[in-house]
Amino acid sequence: MEGKDIERRIPIGERPPEERIKDFEEVCLGYTKEEAIAEAKRCLTCSRPLCVEGCPVGINIPAFISYIKEGNFPQALEEIKKKNLLPSICGRVCPSEYQCESKCVLGKIGAPIAIGALERAASDYGEENHLCEGNSPSHSVGRVAVIGSGPAGLTCAAELARSNIEVVVFEALHEFGGVLSYGIPSFRLPRRIIQKQIETLKAMGVKLEKNILVGRTIPFRDLLMKEKFQAVFIATGAGLPQLLGINGENLEGVYSANEYLTRVNLMRADQFPRYGTPIKRGKRVAVIGGGNVAIDAARVALRLSAEEVYIVYRRTEEEMPARRVEIEHAKEEGIKFLYLLSPIEIKGNGEKELVCKRMALLDERDASGRRKVRETEEIFNLKADVIIIAIGQKPNPLIPSLEPTLRRGKEGEIIVDEEMRTSLEAVWAGGDIASGAATVIMAMGMAKKAAESIKRYLGVT
Amino acid sequence: MAKITRKEFLAQDIVLLEIEAKRIASNAQVGQFVVLMPYETSERIPISLHNWDQIRGTIQIVFQIVGRTTSELSTLDVGDYIYTLLGPLGKPLELAEYGKVVCVGGGLGIPPIYNIAKGLKEKGNEVISIIGARTASLLILEELIREASDELITCTDDGSYGRKGFVTEALRDLLNTTKIDLVIAIGPVPMMEAVANLTRPMGIKTIVSLNPIMLDATGMCGVCRVKVGGQIKFACVDGPKFDGHEVDFADLRRRLAMYKEEEAKALEEWKARI
Numbered sequence A: 001m002e003g004k005d006i007e008r009r010i011p012i013g014e015r016p017p018e019e020r021i022k023d024f025e026e027v028c029l030g031y032t033k034e035e036a037i038a039e040a041k042r043c044l045t046c047s048r049p050l051c052v053e054g055c056p057v058g059i060n061i062p063a064f065i066s067y068i069k070e071g072n073f074p075q076a077l078e079e080i081k082k083k084n085l086l087p088s089i090c091g092r093v094c095p096s097e098y099q100c101e102s103k104c105v106l107g108k109i110g111a112p113i114a115i116g117a118l119e120r121a122a123s124d125y126g127e128e129n130h131l132c133e134g135n136s137p138s139h140s141v142g143r144v145a146v147i148g149s150g151p152a153g154l155t156c157a158a159e160l161a162r163s164n165i166e167v168v169v170f171e172a173l174h175e176f177g178g179v180l181s182y183g184i185p186s187f188r189l190p191r192r193i194i195q196k197q198i199e200t201l202k203a204m205g206v207k208l209e210k211n212i213l214v215g216r217t218i219p220f221r222d223l224l225m226k227e228k229f230q231a232v233f234i235a236t237g238a239g240l241p242q243l244l245g246i247n248g249e250n251l252e253g254v255y256s257a258n259e260y261l262t263r264v265n266l267m268r269a270d271q272f273p274r275y276g277t278p279i280k281r282g283k284r285v286a287v288i289g290g291g292n293v294a295i296d297a298a299r300v301a302l303r304l305s306a307e308e309v310y311i312v313y314r315r316t317e318e319e320m321p322a323r324r325v326e327i328e329h330a331k332e333e334g335i336k337f338l339y340l341l342s343p344i345e346i347k348g349n350g351e352k353e354l355v356c357k358r359m360a361l362l363d364e365r366d367a368s369g370r371r372k373v374r375e376t377e378e379i380f381n382l383k384a385d386v387i388i389i390a391i392g393q394k395p396n397p398l399i400p401s402l403e404p405t406l407r408r409g410k411e412g413e414i415i416v417d418e419e420m421r422t423s424l425e426a427v428w429a430g431g432d433i434a435s436g437a438a439t440v441i442m443a444m445g446m447a448k449k450a451a452e453s454i455k456r457y458l459g460v461t
Numbered sequence B: 001m002a003k004i005t006r007k008e009f010l011a012q013d014i015v016l017l018e019i020e021a022k023r024i025a026s027n028a029q030v031g032q033f034v035v036l037m038p039y040e041t042s043e044r045i046p047i048s049l050h051n052w053d054q055i056r057g058t059i060q061i062v063f064q065i066v067g068r069t070t071s072e073l074s075t076l077d078v079g080d081y082i083y084t085l086l087g088p089l090g091k092p093l094e095l096a097e098y099g100k101v102v103c104v105g106g107g108l109g110i111p112p113i114y115n116i117a118k119g120l121k122e123k124g125n126e127v128i129s130i131i132g133a134r135t136a137s138l139l140i141l142e143e144l145i146r147e148a149s150d151e152l153i154t155c156t157d158d159g160s161y162g163r164k165g166f167v168t169e170a171l172r173d174l175l176n177t178t179k180i181d182l183v184i185a186i187g188p189v190p191m192m193e194a195v196a197n198l199t200r201p202m203g204i205k206t207i208v209s210l211n212p213i214m215l216d217a218t219g220m221c222g223v224c225r226v227k228v229g230g231q232i233k234f235a236c237v238d239g240p241k242f243d244g245h246e247v248d249f250a251d252l253r254r255r256l257a258m259y260k261e262e263e264a265k266a267l268e269e270w271k272a273r274i
């Protein structure tokens, strides 16, 4: 590959917007084998690969890409799986543009390698050879309880099962996967992909039990005392939705994003009334927030046949924490972005009015490097019949509230040391419960560290 | 999947189910509830625990057939399985020595009053229960509640059994003659509100059990939010028991009516299908 070609990324196949907004099928089609090989060939196989530094689980990126260059997808997948047991999920939802891809040297002269898309291709085409099938532990060398079946819980379980440790995963909801199942819509992450990962875990001998809210169905202390687990990993996520605390927030048709997304993703309200869970299908929908959660809620609203969907964000596009590709997808689908607006009240019923203060952008930056904003006196009203609040989630408070000796931080997160140990003996924590709302790959990275530490604790190598 | 081991119609459209649920039975505490889905296509609905048996590993719930999901639940028979059952949920009632306690149960508030009265009495409190229903045939579980209490007052709106009138009237008479330390009221929202309005000027501590719409019931969605003392609380994890004098009942009533149209449609669709 020569000259200009190396600067340009092979485009990734997507369904046309007018077609995809009619259903919940996957938007991104991913690379074909040929496209993946062509994209892989752009990689310089750097001897000091910067991209790897950007990956929270340290995948040997040049190595797996080299296998793709040769068309050896199963081997590429095998290479990824050394570090990441959920590649079909990460390849789809990892904010790679902020992580591995942001470090890729090619980014200096053109587009960085599409590492995430190649990871997805490896998992899409590598599975055919059944290289990733797990095997049941031949003999058990310890017994560990994992609380929560989101990416952190699943990763920790898989890592432990690989070392012949008996693992039981407890999940409160009636489906496994955590946010992957109830939060992220199927047009970004099809349910069959999650299902398959769960099946693989089961094949590895991991026991998964649903409808168990640890702290209530099983007292937390019973896990170590009565149920004879030697260690516990808490991976209960950041499921507590934050609200605005403004007047009108309790009106009908005002949702937290968690409620809105759960009704559709977990309860299938898009298929109401065949499925019994209802949802308000607004004609004009306003979503408040600027992260992935807000974008997901907006795109779901569109697929529930809303005519107009607005994202209302208090800063500007530059500060939006959502993935760039999702913002682009949302725009293509016709979602309108309103910036520098901060809601102060919701008025009316049925047809409502979202009353906002106009914000002014300042030159000053906050700790995260984003420009600060200030309220102005200008008022902006937006008519909407459904309003969705997506301004963040806090760590799940249930277990910490029942275990006062479990040390917690200011935001309610469980405090852990560098090995993910909590203040309690034999108890680890990781993922969003320890970091606050973050990302799938960060949760997995923490879970892997915890698994290593648990193995050392159990004397397993 | 949880197996139904007993089914009994206590009155027209009021069903008692006994369900195998070892873990719930061994960890249930007074005043808690469960969330269930009769079928895979059902909504998740909350129902209070009425009774449980640690040794047999079973729980009992009592529900009224009102809409789609409770109709679905009523089609399941002994030996059938409930698709999803999660519990025990909510903060348990604190079992302290309060002194003289009145437990007021109206309609479908009667079944959960049973374990509360029993728990409080076992703790050494003197428990007077007042139960009421629209008419005699709907006044369920009288004998059980009597056993669990030191004294029982029964009322029917139409006077067909016991005292004629609302439970609040019986409660008012009692409060006028007896010194009461705590009132617990469970039942329809207007009844709980009336009780709270009655006891507020008397300064008698009153606990109500709120029944907002729920979804996950693990504190994740916020649909169950209620206003208590000017603050937003999630009833499924912060409640469902709250200080009745602090509850914004008007807000609760509005939120409960949110899906009226959709509920009618869901029931219709289901009836057409079966």
Ligand SMILES: Cc1cc2nc3c(=O)[nH]c(=O)nc-3n(C[C@H](O)[C@H](O)[C@H](O)COP(=O)(O)OP(=O)(O)OC[C@H]3O[C@@H](n4cnc5c(N)ncnc54)[C@H](O)[C@@H]3O)c2cc1C
Binding pocket: A093, A094, A095, A147, A148, A149, A150, A151, A152, A153, A170, A171, A172, A173, A177, A178, A179, A180, A183, A184, A212, A213, A214, A215, A235, A236, A237, A238, A239, A261, A292, A293, A296, A323, A396, A398, A399, A430, A431, A432, A433, A437, A438, A439, A440, A441, A443
């Ligand atoms: C709508 C949405 C979109 C997102 N999009 C992206 C994205 O594109 N890319 C990305 O990287 N990240 C994204 N994220 C963030 C990412 O999903 C989370 O960071 C990640 O899921 C955290 O994983 P976790 O395992 O820590 O927790 P979770 O995924 O939250 O899982 C926790 C699980 O624990 C269960 N649980 C809680 N308490 C108990 C208990 N007491 N007993 C038993 N079970 C319990 C919960 O039911 C849940 O299933 C998104 C988040 C949301 C909400």
Ligand SMILES: Cc1cc2nc3c(=O)[nH]c(=O)nc-3n(C[C@H](O)[C@H](O)[C@H](O)COP(=O)(O)OP(=O)(O)OC[C@H]3O[C@@H](n4cnc5c(N)ncnc54)[C@H](O)[C@@H]3O)c2cc1C
Binding pocket: B033, B043, B044, B045, B046, B047, B048, B049, B062, B063, B064, B065, B066, B067, B068, B069, B070, B071, B108, B111, B112, B210, B211, B212, B213, B214, B215, B240, B256, B257, B259, B260, B263, B264, B267
């Ligand atoms: C903590 C708690 C304990 C309860 N205990 C009992 C009990 O012991 N026995 C009993 O018969 N009922 C109980 N309920 C009420 C019961 O949940 C509702 O009757 C049931 O959800 C109605 O569902 P449906 O589909 O049959 O009727 P629908 O026609 O869908 O609804 C009828 C009414 O029930 C309420 N409701 C609807 N969906 C929900 C939902 N998902 N969650 C909560 N309420 C809803 C609404 O006010 C609605 O107007 C309790 C509710 C709560 C919150």
Ligand code: SF4
Binding pocket: A054, A055, A056, A057, A058, A059, A061, A084, A090, A091, A094, A095, A096, A099, A100, A101, A115, A116, A119, A441
């Ligand atoms: S897991 Fe995420 S950060 Fe790591 S290589 Fe894959 S896409 Fe990049």
Ligand code: SF4
Binding pocket: A042, A043, A044, A045, A046, A049, A050, A051, A052, A061, A062, A065, A103, A104, A105, A106, A113, A115
């Ligand atoms: S930095 Fe970029 S070019 Fe270099 S190895 Fe990583 S992906 Fe390939």
Ligand code: FES
Binding pocket: B213, B214, B215, B216, B217, B218, B219, B220, B221, B222, B223, B224, B225, B234, B235, B236, B237
């Ligand atoms: S029912 Fe979802 S938070 Fe209470």
